[in-house]
Amino acid sequence: MQNFTFYNPTKILFGKGQIGKIGKETKAFGTKALLVYGTGSIKKNGIYDTVVSSLTDAGIEIVDFPGARSNPVLSHAVTGIELARQEGVDVIVAVGGGSVIDTAKTIAVGAKTDEDVWKFFTREAAITGALPIVTVVTISASASEMNMAAVITKEQGAQKFSIRSPHIQPKTSILDPTVLFTLTPQYTAYSAVDIITHLLEGYFNNTEPDSILQDRIVEGLIRTVMESTETLLTERNHYNARANIMWAATLGFNGLTTAGMGVVALPAHMIEHSLSSLYDVPHGAGLSIVLPAWMLYVHEKRPAKIARFARRVFHIEKSTEIETARAGIERLKQWFASIGSYTSLADADIPDSDIAKIADNALALAKAWGLKDYTLVVIAEILKLGR
Amino acid sequence: MQNFTFYNPTKILFGKGQIGKIGKETKAFGTKALLVYGTGSIKKNGIYDTVVSSLTDAGIEIVDFPGARSNPVLSHAVTGIELARQEGVDVIVAVGGGSVIDTAKTIAVGAKTDEDVWKFFTREAAITGALPIVTVVTISASASEMNMAAVITKEQGAQKFSIRSPHIQPKTSILDPTVLFTLTPQYTAYSAVDIITHLLEGYFNNTEPDSILQDRIVEGLIRTVMESTETLLTERNHYNARANIMWAATLGFNGLTTAGMGVVALPAHMIEHSLSSLYDVPHGAGLSIVLPAWMLYVHEKRPAKIARFARRVFHIEKSTEIETARAGIERLKQWFASIGSYTSLADADIPDSDIAKIADNALALAKAWGLKDYTLVVIAEILKLGR
Numbered sequence: 001m002q003n004f005t006f007y008n009p010t011k012i013l014f015g016k017g018q019i020g021k022i023g024k025e026t027k028a029f030g031t032k033a034l035l036v037y038g039t040g041s042i043k044k045n046g047i048y049d050t051v052v053s054s055l056t057d058a059g060i061e062i063v064d065f066p067g068a069r070s071n072p073v074l075s076h077a078v079t080g081i082e083l084a085r086q087e088g089v090d091v092i093v094a095v096g097g098g099s100v101i102d103t104a105k106t107i108a109v110g111a112k113t114d115e116d117v118w119k120f121f122t123r124e125a126a127i128t129g130a131l132p133i134v135t136v137v138t139i140s141a142s143a144s145e146m147n148m149a150a151v152i153t154k155e156q157g158a159q160k161f162s163i164r165s166p167h168i169q170p171k172t173s174i175l176d177p178t179v180l181f182t183l184t185p186q187y188t189a190y191s192a193v194d195i196i197t198h199l200l201e202g203y204f205n206n207t208e209p210d211s212i213l214q215d216r217i218v219e220g221l222i223r224t225v226m227e228s229t230e231t232l233l234t235e236r237n238h239y240n241a242r243a244n245i246m247w248a249a250t251l252g253f254n255g256l257t258t259a260g261m262g263v264v265a266l267p268a269h270m271i272e273h274s275l276s277s278l279y280d281v282p283h284g285a286g287l288s289i290v291l292p293a294w295m296l297y298v299h300e301k302r303p304a305k306i307a308r309f310a311r312r313v314f315h316i317e318k319s320t321e322i323e324t325a326r327a328g329i330e331r332l333k334q335w336f337a338s339i340g341s342y343t344s345l346a347d348a349d350i351p352d353s354d355i356a357k358i359a360d361n362a363l364a365l366a367k368a369w370g371l372k373d374y375t376l377v378v379i380a381e382i383l384k385l386g387r
Numbered sequence: 388m389q390n391f392t393f394y395n396p397t398k399i400l401f402g403k404g405q406i407g408k409i410g411k412e413t414k415a416f417g418t419k420a421l422l423v424y425g426t427g428s429i430k431k432n433g434i435y436d437t438v439v440s441s442l443t444d445a446g447i448e449i450v451d452f453p454g455a456r457s458n459p460v461l462s463h464a465v466t467g468i469e470l471a472r473q474e475g476v477d478v479i480v481a482v483g484g485g486s487v488i489d490t491a492k493t494i495a496v497g498a499k500t501d502e503d504v505w506k507f508f509t510r511e512a513a514i515t516g517a518l519p520i521v522t523v524v525t526i527s528a529s530a531s532e533m534n535m536a537a538v539i540t541k542e543q544g545a546q547k548f549s550i551r552s553p554h555i556q557p558k559t560s561i562l563d564p565t566v567l568f569t570l571t572p573q574y575t576a577y578s579a580v581d582i583i584t585h586l587l588e589g590y591f592n593n594t595e596p597d598s599i600l601q602d603r604i605v606e607g608l609i610r611t612v613m614e615s616t617e618t619l620l621t622e623r624n625h626y627n628a629r630a631n632i633m634w635a636a637t638l639g640f641n642g643l644t645t646a647g648m649g650v651v652a653l654p655a656h657m658i659e660h661s662l663s664s665l666y667d668v669p670h671g672a673g674l675s676i677v678l679p680a681w682m683l684y685v686h687e688k689r690p691a692k693i694a695r696f697a698r699r700v701f702h703i704e705k706s707t708e709i710e711t712a713r714a715g716i717e718r719l720k721q722w723f724a725s726i727g728s729y730t731s732l733a734d735a736d737i738p739d740s741d742i743a744k745i746a747d748n749a750l751a752l753a754k755a756w757g758l759k760d761y762t763l764v765v766i767a768e769i770l771k772l773g774r
């Protein structure tokens with residue numbers, strides 16, 4: 001195990017009926033809140049009303065800021081920053097999934113500085129503060145509710161970049177699994193892919209035998225997410241299946257499974273960001289194209305960990321490590337397809353002729369993230385394996 | 388999954404060479420520290436010097452308070468409370484295992500109130516504040532470094548009681564696995580028993596299928612602790628084995644594995660506390676007597692979870708659930724014996740004729756913890772199964 005710091009001070013309120021506590025939780029950080037949310041689904045399912053009543057009952061003035069979309073964009077966050085400054089809000093309340101929370105995090109940083117907020121994404125400037133953030137999760141996958149990261153796309157140049165800072169770690173996050181009952185089967189599937197990819201990108205970075213403790217946690221979480229997703233295909237309102245996925249999503253990318261494992265490279269996320277920024281493919285759907293392609297690309301040189309995954313998660317055993325690994329990749333693709341996610345560029349209507357363009361876009365992020373092995377040629381090779 | 392709050396804001400600094408950061412971490416909470424430690428082993432292995440230099444370099448005045456023993460006692464903590472008040476310290480630095488950290492937690496509470504500190508243990512008074520606590524862990528088992536609990540024995544009446552409060556959650560804890568290299572095989576074994584018992588007491592409380600996520604984490608941690616302990620029997624300075632045990636100990640009782648699982652009853656800990664308070668048996672050694680006895684007591688009425696444990700941890704499969712459970716209990720006892728821990732009252736030189744006396748002592752704690760099913764007769768029955 002490598003040296004590490006683990007510090008995750010977000011308070012989680014988990015379960016049925018917890019959303020009504022948002023007012024009290026927010027009150028600890030101020031009396032005027034910017035309410036960040038998406039394109040209105042929370043108005044249909046009643047969550048908006050619950051949140052607004054609770055905030056109002058707690059004596060909090062609300063500045064409404066709807067409109068965050070999936071694959072959130074910089075221009076929208078910048079509008080939010082201006083509004084937050086102009087209104088002098090004390091705290092940001094985010095009600096949504098990763099896109100909404102990441103928009104809120106970007107606003108929280110931007111509202112406390114005169115710097116161009118994009119400079120924090122390109123690492124030209126360092127984050128020194130942010131407004132406090134409180135969240136209500138309505139789509140589980142990103143773990144943004146309990147981590148210090150945010151991802152935003154700058155429309156010009158289609159650059160999907162990220163920030164990391166303890167200042168943007170949410171103070172309190174409310175996770176009510178019943179909120180997920182309204183998620184479509186499609187978005188339930190995309191969320192499962194995203195959670196599993198977070199877990200596997202860490203897992204494939206880890207080196208046995210040093211990673212045995214973390215590996216077992218990851219394997220247990222992946223099997224739980226898979227089983228729960230399968231349950232939800234036939235029983236959409238299964239409370240415990242939703243609860244398992246909601247909590248596994250948070251634990252899967254809040255630092256727990258990677259503590260002691262060094263720097264996590266996230267190459268599948270890196271390449272996927274280009275798919276979702278160039279084509280507006282749902283992030284999870286893009287990942288189920290890229291992750292198996294990446295696994296195929298590396299499996300001959302580094303079969304051991306993929307073979308372990310095949311064994312522990314799918315109980316596959318072939319005569320060689322490479323064959324076991326390959327069968328595991330095939331089974332993972334089948335599983336992604338079985339829940340209704342994409343497994344090829346063709347599924348997303350992306351022509352093979354675009355591969356060079358996608359690779360070119362991804363290269364910028366590879367550079368920003370310091371992934372030196374991912375040259376234009378390598379990224380294109382991986383994308384070809386995902387045709 | 389039941390509703391829960393998860394909030395664990397302790398910062399963990401994990402790894403080789405981290406102890407030198409104790410001064411900087413402590414400085415965040417004041418300039419005068421009560422240094423709480425045990426009976427001097429940290430002076431032999433150099434940890435004391437490292438801690439004192441680091442604190443001194445950070446400009447922190449040290450008030451020395453050695454003498455905490457395993458199964459820490461109230462009178463010693465009260466002396467510490469008086470010293471902390473008299474010297475007006477800002478912060479408590481604990482260097483040791485669970486006994487030292489629990490002594491520090493008790494002092495931290497007592498120093499901030501005029502109330503008799505024992506009233507917080509008997510639940511006659513509620514904790515409203517405490518001095519900040521920073522820890523350096525030298526024996527891993529209790530997870531006291533990352534939780535809000537402390538256990539102390541009042542000598543008069545041999546009452547081993549506990550407190551729980553967010554105020555006593557350590558601010559920062561430093562975990563350096565190399566510190567464990569000097570642990571004797573005996574104490575390595577007792578620590579493993581304590582960690583496994585924390586994990587299993589939660590596990591046996593949980594109800595399938597709602598607990599599938601938590602169960603898998605527990606099973607993974609137990610297997611990791613068992614394998615790592617076996618490695619250490621032959622290779623005492625195996626860094627990764629020590630690191631796995633150190634981190635598993637923390638994760639095993641910091642709220643992670645029981646989040647969403649309701650109230651955890653801890654009957655084996657309850658009964659064991661009487662063994663260690665009446666006979667000064669090491670806590671872990673007492674647990675490896677009581678836990679299998681408790682499992683035997685319940686296995687016919689509630690075989691399912693014990694059978695699952697037998698299956699997942701030991702790969703045992705018999706023709707019935709009860710037989711599988713019973714074989715699992717037998718295997719666990721064998722494993723405890725194989726690492727050199729006690730598995731019967733006789734091993735600890737406790738005569739059968741004392742069972743009534745032990746049960747009588749344990750009954751007081753059963754009442755304090757609200758374990759209504761644990762009458763004098765039931766506790767005595769369990770102890771008889773541990774003869």
